Amino acid sequence: MNHNNIKNVVIVGGGTAGWMVAAALSKSLGSQHISIRLVESEAIGTVGVGEATIPHIKYFNRLAGIDENEFLRNTSATFKLGIEFVNWRNIGDSYVHPFGPYGIDMQGVHFHHTWLRQKQKGTAKPVDEFSLPGLAAKAGKFQHPRPDLKSSPMATMDYAYQFDAALYGQLMRKVAQERGVKRTEGKIVKVKQNTENQNIESIELENGALISGDLFIDCSGFKGLLIEQTLKTGYEDWSHYLPCDRAVTRLSERLEELPPYTRATAKEAGWQWRIPLQSRTGNGYVYSSQFLSDDEALASLNKDLDTPAIAEAKLLRFKTGIRKKTWNKNVVAIGLAAGFLEPLESTSIHLIQSAIARLMTNWPDKSFNQPDIDYFNRKTQTEYEQVRDFLILHYCATKRNDSPFWDYCRTMDIPKSLEERIAIYKENARLYREDLELFSSVSWFAVFNGQNIEPKRYHPLADILDDEKLEIRMAELLRATKRCVEVMPSHEQYLKDLCASK
Amino acid sequence: MPDNNPKSVLSHLRYAYHFDATAYAAFLRKYAQQRGVMRIEGKIENVLTHQDSGNIQSVTLENGQSIDADFFFDCSGFKALLLEKTLGVKFTDWSHWLPCNRAQAVASERTEPLLPFTISTAKTAGWQWRIPTQHRTGNGHIYCRDFMSDDEANQILLKGLDAKPLGDARTIDFQTGCREHFWFKNCIGLGLSSGFLEPLESTSIFLIQQGIVRFISLYPDGQLSNVLQNEYNRLMSREFSQVRDFIILHYHATQRDDSPFWNYCRNMSIPHSLQHKIDLFRAGGRVFRDDQELFSKPSWIAVMLGQHIVPEVYDPILSDIPKSDIQRSLDSMNIAMKQAVSRLPSHAEFINKYANGVRT
Numbered sequence: 001m002n003h004n005n006i007k008n009v010v011i012v013g014g015g016t017a018g019w020m021v022a023a024a025l026s027k028s029l030g031s032q033h034i035s036i037r038l039v040e041s042e043a044i045g046t047v048g049v050g051e052a053t054i055p056h057i058k059y060f061n062r063l064a065g066i067d068e069n070e071f072l073r074n075t076s077a078t079f080k081l082g083i084e085f086v087n088w089r090n091i092g093d094s095y096v097h098p099f100g101p102y103g104i105d106m107q108g109v110h111f112h113h114t115w116l117r118q119k120q121k122g123t124a125k126p127v128d129e130f131s132l133p134g135l136a137a138k139a140g141k142f143q144h145p146r147p148d149l150k151s152s153p154m155a156t157m158d159y160a161y162q163f164d165a166a167l168y169g170q171l172m173r174k175v176a177q178e179r180g181v182k183r184t185e186g187k188i189v190k191v192k193q194n195t196e197n198q199n200i201e202s203i204e205l206e207n208g209a210l211i212s213g214d215l216f217i218d219c220s221g222f223k224g225l226l227i228e229q230t231l232k233t234g235y236e237d238w239s240h241y242l243p244c245d246r247a248v249t250r251l252s253e254r255l256e257e258l259p260p261y262t263r264a265t266a267k268e269a270g271w272q273w274r275i276p277l278q279s280r281t282g283n284g285y286v287y288s289s290q291f292l293s294d295d296e297a298l299a300s301l302n303k304d305l306d307t308p309a310i311a312e313a314k315l316l317r318f319k320t321g322i323r324k325k326t327w328n329k330n331v332v333a334i335g336l337a338a339g340f341l342e343p344l345e346s347t348s349i350h351l352i353q354s355a356i357a358r359l360m361t362n363w364p365d366k367s368f369n370q371p372d373i374d375y376f377n378r379k380t381q382t383e384y385e386q387v388r389d390f391l392i393l394h395y396c397a398t399k400r401n402d403s404p405f406w407d408y409c410r411t412m413d414i415p416k417s418l419e420e421r422i423a424i425y426k427e428n429a430r431l432y433r434e435d436l437e438l439f440s441s442v443s444w445f446a447v448f449n450g451q452n453i454e455p456k457r458y459h460p461l462a463d464i465l466d467d468e469k470l471e472i473r474m475a476e477l478l479r480a481t482k483r484c485v486e487v488m489p490s491h492e493q494y495l496k497d498l499c500a501s502k
Numbered sequence: 503m504p505d506n507n508p509k510s511v512l513s514h515l516r517y518a519y520h521f522d523a524t525a526y527a528a529f530l531r532k533y534a535q536q537r538g539v540m541r542i543e544g545k546i547e548n549v550l551t552h553q554d555s556g557n558i559q560s561v562t563l564e565n566g567q568s569i570d571a572d573f574f575f576d577c578s579g580f581k582a583l584l585l586e587k588t589l590g591v592k593f594t595d596w597s598h599w600l601p602c603n604r605a606q607a608v609a610s611e612r613t614e615p616l617l618p619f620t621i622s623t624a625k626t627a628g629w630q631w632r633i634p635t636q637h638r639t640g641n642g643h644i645y646c647r648d649f650m651s652d653d654e655a656n657q658i659l660l661k662g663l664d665a666k667p668l669g670d671a672r673t674i675d676f677q678t679g680c681r682e683h684f685w686f687k688n689c690i691g692l693g694l695s696s697g698f699l700e701p702l703e704s705t706s707i708f709l710i711q712q713g714i715v716r717f718i719s720l721y722p723d724g725q726l727s728n729v730l731q732n733e734y735n736r737l738m739s740r741e742f743s744q745v746r747d748f749i750i751l752h753y754h755a756t757q758r759d760d761s762p763f764w765n766y767c768r769n770m771s772i773p774h775s776l777q778h779k780i781d782l783f784r785a786g787g788r789v790f791r792d793d794q795e796l797f798s799k800p801s802w803i804a805v806m807l808g809q810h811i812v813p814e815v816y817d818p819i820l821s822d823i824p825k826s827d828i829q830r831s832l833d834s835m836n837i838a839m840k841q842a843v844s845r846l847p848s849h850a851e852f853i854n855k856y857a858n859g860v861r862t
């Protein structure tokens with residue numbers, strides 16, 4: 001065995017990020033030859049939000065060896081078929097960003113070209129009606145996809161979850177501890193670095209205990225205890241693109257018929273989420289403190305709750321951006337310590353998951369090979385930038401002019417990468433740019449179209465069908481999609497049955 | 503043929519073809535003409551451009567016939583009749599990284615057994631290909647004329663044949679590199695007019711194909727938006743540089759010091775993008791496929807290991823698995839592959855049956 005192998009991993013922080021890392025590492029590395037220790041402080045606590053996810057979470061749960069029913073019962077989870085965006089392009093408008101494709105691709109071009117052709121002819125139905133997850137979401141229905149039903153929209157629909165973040169953390173903790181992860185309670189007060197290479201050697205707790213390690217995973221939340229406070233890595237600020245910097249959150253009673261989707265409603269100086277769980281509803285107003293006071297935000301949040309509040313409101317401050325290096329020396333920052341992108345598309349937990357996967361493929365030894373680290377950092381940066389661009393699109397492609405906040409967003413400078421992407425879509429409705437992007441071309445289309453960006457033209461291949469055949473095919477698709485929704489059980493009932501079963 | 507059953511080792515099999523390029527072009531010509539493509543025989547003597555836009559307006563043939571169009575594809579080969587001669591698009595020279603600049607090619611008689619792979623043999627100042635087709639074997643010696651005379655190159659070519667040559671060798675000059683723009687004004691260059699990378703990994707036809715696919719997906723209208731043009735150029739120049747790096751790797755990662763040519767290649771500076779890939783592999787055996795890159799992980803591993811770039815350590819993730827377990831699973835993979843191979847028909851048998859309509 002290589003004496004240079006990492007033998008001691010220390011995870012700093014026991015929020016969602018810390019325990020996800022602990023669960024995944026203990027599952028993949030075992031605990032025979034490697035010791036994994038997690039340090040957390042109950043006195044400091046966790047950020048306590050983070051309830052909505054995207055479909056990739058299913059892979060993570062599978063990797064961690066979690067049974068879906070057990071997960072649903074233990075985390076108060078509901079199914080999520082997409083996000084409804086209300087009042088984003090204009091007050092009164094709404095659209096769904098669904099998990100799964102619209103219609104089916106015809107004549108070798110993406111479905112949206114065919115739909116755009118119909119739209120230009122003036123015969124198109126709203127594109128939401130071609131999306132099974134979109135329609136089912138609004139109808140309050142759910143069932144698992146049926147990949148066995150080949151040409152049915154049931155085969156290609158996808159889903160994610162909405163869950164109680166604290167309970168999910170506990171589930172991860174159970175998984176990790178069963179696999180040998182050791183947990184230490186205590187507040188870290190001091191960090192010791194190697195005098196030569198500045199690597200972290202050990203951390204010291206309030207009670208004087210010393211914990212040393214070869215590799216430190218910094219999951220200490222916004223402050224970045226190791227990556228920033230100790231290593232002074234620096235932070236790239238993106239708040240000129242995404243000016244929201246605060247959130248006021250509040251739990252309210254459970255919704256009566258559980259909707260299988262998250263709602264994001266644009267407001268005067270930001271937006272408000274509504275995330276339905278089995279036990280309660282999560283709510284939060286994400287806003288820009290430049291344009292709105294905390295008191296105004298709280299009043300506005302309270303006014304827009306759909307059910308009576310059941311807890312005090314909580315205020316959170318953040319700065320959108322990314323750590324200049326998420327891996328620096330022998331410290332890898334994951335979760336809020338790595339960077340922050342607002343939860344508009346529920347991406348933070350996914351970014352944790354993806355950082356874990358990247359760490360596993362680039363698993364270091366004690367020499368901490370710099371090209372591997374550079375690669376890791378480059379990929380993290382690209383991933384955050386791609387999500388960032390997608391979020392900005394929701395803000396900049398708006399017609400709203402009812403508040404200084406929206407005037408800013410509508411007219412602000414946007415990254416060149418996004419500018420080019422919008423220009424290409426406007427020109428000929430082409431969506432696809434890079435491989436390995438988190439959001440598929442379907443997601444980009446959902447938001448482009450939802451925000452009313454009109455392409456000049458569609459792909460000429462979509463013209464191959466003659467008019468009459470086109471209308472027939474599209475009508476068939478609409479009928480098939482509708483029929484699927486009709487036969488689906490209600491989300492409420494489906495969940496009840498699943499959670500009752502073993 | 504690859505097996506559809508994902509559990510079978512044969513499901514991982516991938517293949518391409520060796521073929522007669524002239525016959526393939528004739529096949530495509532028939533295909534295109536049946537679908538309405540009009541062919542005009544004649545030599546282009548003159549090209550007319552619009553005064554304001556600089557776009558190409560028409561080409562004029564020797565016999566005076568003039569042909570107008572909205573859009574032109576320049577497939578005129580190395581000379582790049584439209585892209586370079588008319589529109590003045592410059593060429594980016596890469597010959598400091600890939601110094602070979604001449605080829606001599608000759609066909610030879612078919613030999614048995616019919617091999618299902620290309621052989622590329624490094625020579626004193628370049629390399630020689632051997633490409634077996636059903637009726638004959640294609641051979642060519644690619645070399646750098648700054649390091650070798652044509653006579654010597656010819657002797658090497660003929661000495662390297664394993665059967666009688668069919669005629670005299672043909673000499674082809676080239677320069678490695680690509681156009682600064684692949685799409686300029688109302689013209690796209692495809693094939694040799696757009697750039698050249700030596701056939702060491704048989705990539706030229708693939709690059710033509712990529713250009714076509716990209717064009718179809720971007721499909722401009724009469725206004726020829728710059729947005730589409732920039733995107734096309736961005737994608738194609740990335741494609742060319744990725745292939746370039748892969749080819750350079752074969753030359754640079756060598757231990758040969760038996761000729762000035764190889765001394766040059768071993769010591770030359772290489773693109774940063776490639777250096778980074780080599781560093782990652784050398785340190786920990788890691789290979790990452792960049793966005794939409796043609797060559798996949800196994801390709802890079804094959805050449806890195808083949809050229810003796812040996813990682814200093816293997817992935818530490820494996821360090822907890824006992825050596826004997828690793829050995830056992832490698833052995834069983836090896837046995838499964840050997841067994842699968844022993845059950846396959848010979849290449850010649852397979853072609854005989856398959857080409858005659860007997861599906862196996």
Ligand SMILES: Cc1cc2nc3c(=O)[nH]c(=O)nc-3n(C[C@H](O)[C@H](O)[C@H](O)COP(=O)(O)OP(=O)(O)OC[C@H]3O[C@@H](n4cnc5c(N)ncnc54)[C@H](O)[C@@H]3O)c2cc1C
Pocket residue numbers: 012013014015016017018039040041042044045046047048049050051052053165186187188189219220221222225247284316318334335336337343346347348349350
């Ligand atoms: C308003 C808002 C809404 C969000 N909504 C979503 C969403 O819908 N979907 C989604 O995917 N994500 C969402 N997120 C993000 C998500 O909440 C986080 O990504 C997730 O909770 C992970 O947080 P964390 O574990 O990195 O940090 P934290 O939860 O802050 O955990 C930090 C840990 O470090 C420990 N710690 C800190 N300092 C010390 C010390 N000195 N000594 C010992 N221990 C210490 C703490 O005790 C704690 O255990 C949202 C975030 C915000 C702010």
Ligand SMILES: Cc1cc2nc3c(=O)[nH]c(=O)nc-3n(C[C@H](O)[C@H](O)[C@H](O)COP(=O)(O)OP(=O)(O)OC[C@H]3O[C@@H](n4cnc5c(N)ncnc54)[C@H](O)[C@@H]3O)c2cc1C
Pocket residue numbers: 523544545546547577578579580583605607642674676692693694695701704705706707708
């Ligand atoms: C030595 C060598 C080996 C190669 N091996 C491989 C390989 O193994 N695999 C691979 O994929 N690729 C290989 N290639 C590349 C491959 O040969 C070319 O990509 C392919 O042949 C395409 O060439 P082309 O059509 O661009 O140009 P050409 O074949 O040169 O065609 C040019 C056409 O333009 C016409 N033309 C030119 N000027 C005029 C004019 N004034 N008026 C009218 N018509 C005109 C010509 O008549 C001709 O029809 C190799 C290339 C070389 C040099």
